[in-house]
Amino acid sequence: MSIRHGLLALLERGPRYGSRLRTEFESRTGSTWPLNVGQVYTTLSRLERDGMIVQDGSDDAGHDLYTITDDGRAELRNWFETPVDRTSPPRDELAIKLAMAVGAPGVDIRDVIQSQRHHTLKAMQDYTRLKAQALADVPANRDEVAWLLVVEQLIFQAEAEARWLDHCESRLVRLAEAAATEPAADPGPAAARGPARTPAGRTRSKR
C-alpha cells in the first residue's frame, strides 16, 4: 500500500501538518489501514528528501505545514496514470495453505476450505453491514464516497476468495471422481489424492 502517494494526494489539496494527514488518510479509507504518526512522519521526511514536498511555515497553532512541490505533483500524476502492478503478486497465505494441504497427511482439504469459507463469508457479512449502513444515507462528501469504494473493494476481494474456494472444492470433487472411475491400482480415499494424479487430471481440466 502506498502511504507515500496517499499523502501526496492529500497534500495536493493544500498544505497540511502531519497528524491532520493521518486523520484524513484514515477517514478516506475508513481506518481500514490505520497509520501511526511515526509512519506519517517517516514518509514525510522521505518525501521531503526526495524533493516531493517542502516544509513551509506553520499554522496559527504552530503545526509545521508541508506543501507539495511540482516534482511531487508530477509523481502523483504518474501514480494515477500507472496501473498497480499485478505481475508479481504478494504471497498469499491461503493459497500457500491449500497448496500444502493437498495430500498432506491427516489433513482433510475440504475441511480447510470450509473453515476458510465460513470465515470469509462472516467477514463479508460484516463488511456488507458497514456498506448497508454507508448506503442508508446517500454519501454526502468525498470521504464518505471514498470509504464506500474501499469497503466495496474489501467485499469484492473476499467474494473472489469465496468463489475460488468453491471452485477448489468442486475441482477436488471432480478429480476424485475421475480418479475413482479409473481402474485404480490403489483403492482408498481418493479425495486428497486427486490433484496428485496430475498428468491425467491436468490434461482433463485444461480442455
Next chain:
Amino acid sequence: MPSSATPPPPPSPGTPGGSPVLELRALTRTHGSGIAEVHALRGIQLAVYPGELVAVMGPSGSGKSTLLTLAGGLDTATSGQVVIEGQDIAALGPKGMAALRRRSVGYVFQDYNLIPALTAAENIALPRELDGVSVRKARKEALAALAELKLEEIADRFPDEMSGGQQQRVAIARALVGDRRLVLADEPTGALDSETGEAVLALLRTRCDQGAAGVMVTHEPRYAAWADRVVFLRDGSIVDQTLTTGADSLLSAGTAEAAT
C-alpha cells in the same frame, strides 16, 4: 463427510425475538427407491425468526432448492416437519395449505414469475384479491407497496415493459403484501447485473429488518453476505453456518449514528 463438519448449532440464533416463523424439523427428502434412491435432504434442522434473513449456500445438488420447495409446501417431505407460524403444514388439508401459501408465504423466483397479462399493481394485488380482499383495497395496498419501493411510475406497466430489476422488486412486493411474514427466494438475483442485484438484496434486507423472515438460496457470496446467517449445505446436510454474533450491535450502532 469431513470430520470438522460440526453438528449444526442449535436452531435458535439467539438474537431475533419471538418464535420462529419457519421451522424445519429433521426434514428429509428422498427421491426414488432401492438402488436409485437419492437423498436430497438428510435431517435438516433450521429455525428462522422474525427479522432474520438466512442465506442457504452450497454446491449444485446439495439440496438448496429442495429445502426451499419443502419449506414453501410446494413439495412433500419424506419425513420430518415443516412448521410455519407454529402450524405443521402436513396437518393442513389441500385447502388449508393453499390458504397458508396465500397468507403466510411469499415466493421470489429467479425468473420473477410475474403474470404477464397483469400490470405491476395488479400482480401485487392478485394474492390479496384471491384472499377475499376487495379489489379496491387490494389495489390501494399494491400502490402503497410500490410507492415504498419508489416504483409508483411503473404501477400500470406490464412485466414486459419493466426491467429485470423492476420485475424482481415487484415480485418481492407481491411476496410480502398483506400480512405475510415469510419470504422464500430462489436465486433472486440470478439474471440481474451487480448493482440491480444489490438493490434487490437491499430490499429483501429491509423487509426482514421490518419483521419478515427470509430464506434465500444463492450461490453468490456477495449476496449471501447481506444475510444475518449463512447456512452451508452439502450432500443434503447442513455442514456449517455463520452465526449472528455482533451483527445486531453493529447494525444498530449504524442506525443510531445515521439517525443523529
